[in-house]
Structure formats: structure tokens, C-alpha cells
Amino acid sequence: MENGKFRTLQDELNSQDMVDGHVLVLNHFMSSLKSQAIRCACGLGIPAVLHRLGGSATVANLLDETGLHPSKLPYLRRLMRALTVSGIFAATRGNNITETVYSLTPASRLLVGDTTSSSMSVLQSQRPEKGFAMFFRMEEWFRDDGGAGTLFKMEHGVTSPWELAKENSDYNTGLNKSCVIDTSIVMDVLLRGPSADVFRGVTSLVDVGGGYGAASLAIVGAFPGIKCTVMDLQQVIGEAPDDGVVQFVAGDMFEFVPPAQAAFFKNVLDCWSDDDCVKILRQCKKAIAKRDAGGKVIIINVVVGHGPDNVAAKETQVFYDMYMMSIDGIEREEHEWRDIFIEAGFSDYKITPILGYQSIIEVFP
Incomplete structure (x- = not known):
């Protein structure tokens, strides 16, 4: 207590610490979207399209090659932007200053095609409900007295x-x-x-x-x-x-x-x-x-x-x-x-x- 007021944990942080902490927590909270974004891009065949087009393409090119409806163009741009920030794709400015050209990185080159050397096959062969959905029950598992067995057993029996x-x-x-x-x-x-x-x-x-x-x-x-x-x-x-x-x-x-x-x-x-x-x-x-x-x-x-x-x-x-x-x-x-x-x-x-x-x-x- 200070001057008759209870201090909170936030009171003990300066402004920059609060901002940095908030960003870090939110970043981790939303990190599961990374895996789903990669899965989506692979399912749409975007790494393979980039490879087929010589390694780089605009969002408009990707839309045409994947056969998506034109209404999805702004959303596809946002998907590609997120995966670029995450290091899956690279981006440069095209001839038009408002146009972005996306290209493959070493990571996304491993996602090209549906071959035995493609990491894409790993991503798509194990569906989320069999692989990671059980972790939504992790708190429940920690609170269990041990009778439920493994987390895998709690989810799958x-x-x-x-x-x-x-x-x-x-x-x-x-x-x-x-x-x-x-x-x-x-x-x-x-x-x-x-x-x-x-x-x-x-x-x-x-x-x-x-x-x-x-x-x-x-x-x-x-x-x-x-x-x-x-x-x-x-x-x-x-x-x-x-x-x-x-x-x-x-x-x-x-x-x-x-x-x-x-x-x-x-x-x-x-x-x-x-x-x-x-x-x-x-x-x-x-x-x-x-x-x-x-x-x-x-x-x-x-x-x-x-x-x-x-x-x-x-x-x-x-x-x-x-x-x-x-x-x-x-x-x-x-x-x-x-x-x-x-x-x-x-x-x-x-x-x-x-x-x-x-x-x-x-x-x-």
C-alpha cells in the first residue's frame, strides 16, 4: 500500500515494460495461427505455384494460378503478408510501388510439391484433431490426479x-x-x-x-x-x-x-x-x-x-x-x-x- 492505495503489478512496470510484455503475451497467444496459415498456404498450393512461376509472383498471379475467386484477393494478400513476417516467404516491391512480389525462402522450398521430400506432406498427413487439438485440454490434464493417464489418452482414449x-x-x-x-x-x-x-x-x-x-x-x-x-x-x-x-x-x-x-x-x-x-x-x-x-x-x-x-x-x-x-x-x-x-x-x-x-x-x- 502506498499513500493509502494498493499497488498493482502493473504499477510496478514502466510504460515500455508494459508495452513489451503485452506484445509478447499477445504474440504467443496468437502463434497457433502460424501453423494454420502454413497449412492453408500448402493446401492452396502456393509454394508449388511460386516454384512453377520461377520462384516469385504477385498476389494477383497467385490468385489466378490457384483458381481462387477474385473476392479473395485482399485476404490472400493478408495471408501472404503474415507468412512473410513469419519467414515462410520473402517479399520485395515490384515495378509498381504498391505491388508486392512474393518469393520462396529455404523454408517454403521444402513445402513445394507433394513428394517424399516435401515437408508439406507432413503438415497435411496429420490432421489437427489427431495432432494438436489435445493441447487445448492441457490445463485440464494438469489438474487431473493422474487417473486420466497421458494427455494423448485423455483425448483419444x-x-x-x-x-x-x-x-x-x-x-x-x-x-x-x-x-x-x-x-x-x-x-x-x-x-x-x-x-x-x-x-x-x-x-x-x-x-x-x-x-x-x-x-x-x-x-x-x-x-x-x-x-x-x-x-x-x-x-x-x-x-x-x-x-x-x-x-x-x-x-x-x-x-x-x-x-x-x-x-x-x-x-x-x-x-x-x-x-x-x-x-x-x-x-x-x-x-x-x-x-x-x-x-x-x-x-x-x-x-x-x-x-x-x-x-x-x-x-x-x-x-x-x-x-x-x-x-x-x-x-x-x-x-x-x-x-x-x-x-x-x-x-x-x-x-x-x-x-x-x-x-x-x-x-x-
Whole structure:
């Protein structure tokens, strides 16, 4: 109380702090519109249109090429402006000072087309009601006494995406196709440069939880001498396109991992608790060769705190962790990974943060 008046929290902030705080809160509150704007632009085919037109176009060009009604022109301009500010597209002034020319950026180039290398397919294969709508119930889940189980279960009635995939064949197919697309992009980057050395000298590899084998096929393409085995659940393996390049084995990684010189995990261990990861890695330790014979486990996953020193990478790591929280998974910091490796009986590890928000972790027996 001051001079007989109660001070509020706002009274403790100067004007600039109040403005900055208000802008930041409102920005985060409305940030979900970013994802929906990207989804809308992809659904309209705007990245593909820009690509087809040589990489740039005016809003009027986009309207004509997408076949939208002329009444949508001012709204399309606003959509493009929002996605330009967000870094998805770039904008320059055209010959007419009032005319804006939009062009592709590295981000939107990944949204071009409906191919296996297109991030657009990931955006459109998992509908919002299956992916993010459950987070509207996050407060309800936090207030629950634990009886509701995971946030995913509260929304969908089953604990994890794998259980839902077992019951729903369409969801199963969509989930695995999304994994193929993401894996294709990541492996393309990994195998282009020095990071590919992580596979050099490996003669046999088991891709645990490898889905349709996208990672293994990429590895064999770069290193034809490596014999790759993909292990996953029967519901996944049963749909995998087996062309004889890699071997597919159905099984439970908690009970058995096929023998190989090295084991490989891409975005698998973050789906499981620490205790479960220890159990899985102990099975791997039984399956792989000794260290002096080239034995190791290769993990592609987030290591929170490792990677580019920019807001986008850091936010992607921690928001990915919140997403994994919905199935009781976790994105770990280095010390958390280290504790798991030690508990599972491994002697050493090496982290190489070269995949944007993700890292390569080599774990040695």
C-alpha cells in the first residue's frame, strides 16, 4: 500500500515494460495461427505455384494460378503478408510501388510439391484433431490426479499413437508416411557431408523402430556395403514396401534386438521413459559388437541445449518436448542422456549437434 492505495503489478512496470510484455503475451497467444496459415498456404498450393512461376509472383498471379475467386484477393494478400513476417516467404516491391512480389525462402522450398521430400506432406498427413487439438485440454490434464493417464489418452482414449495406429489403419498409414518424409529430409542432410562418417566402417546395422525403412534405404544408398535390418512392430512391417534392399523383421525391442555391428534409432527413444530407454539399450548392448570391433549405437534425437544458438532452434527443442509430453515421452538434456547410457551399461558417448534442433549421438559399449 502506498499513500493509502494498493499497488498493482502493473504499477510496478514502466510504460515500455508494459508495452513489451503485452506484445509478447499477445504474440504467443496468437502463434497457433502460424501453423494454420502454413497449412492453408500448402493446401492452396502456393509454394508449388511460386516454384512453377520461377520462384516469385504477385498476389494477383497467385490468385489466378490457384483458381481462387477474385473476392479473395485482399485476404490472400493478408495471408501472404503474415507468412512473410513469419519467414515462410520473402517479399520485395515490384515495378509498381504498391505491388508486392512474393518469393520462396529455404523454408517454403521444402513445402513445394507433394513428394517424399516435401515437408508439406507432413503438415497435411496429420490432421489437427489427431495432432494438436489435445493441447487445448492441457490445463485440464494438469489438474487431473493422474487417473486420466497421458494427455494423448485423455483425448483419444488410448495411451499412445502406436495403440491408436493398431486400431485405426488410416491413422497407422498416415503416421508411418509422415515418418518416412521426415526421415528422408533428415537423412539427406546427414549423408551429404562429414556427418556421414558416423556410418563409415559399419558393416551391419539394425534400424530399431525403423518404420518403412526410409533411413536404412538412405544409408544403403550411400554405403552399399552395409547390411541393414529394419525392426518394428508387425502392424508397421506388414505395410512396409519390401523391395529386397533391406531386411524387415517384426519384433518388440523391449524383448529382443537382432544382432548387428551397430544399432540405429531415429526419433524413437524420446518416445519412452528413462527406465524404458535403459531396457531398450540393454537389449542393444547384447545385440551389437564390442567397441574394438566397431560396435556402437547411433541415435538421432534432440539434445536440449545443443544446436544452433537461435530462438527458432531453441523453441523447437522445448516445444517438441512439450509435444512428446502428451505421450509421456521426453526430449532430454545431455546429463539426462548420460545417466541413461551409464545405467544401460555403456562406457562413453559423443554428441554431434549438426541436424538443426537435433543431434547425432554415438554411444559406445
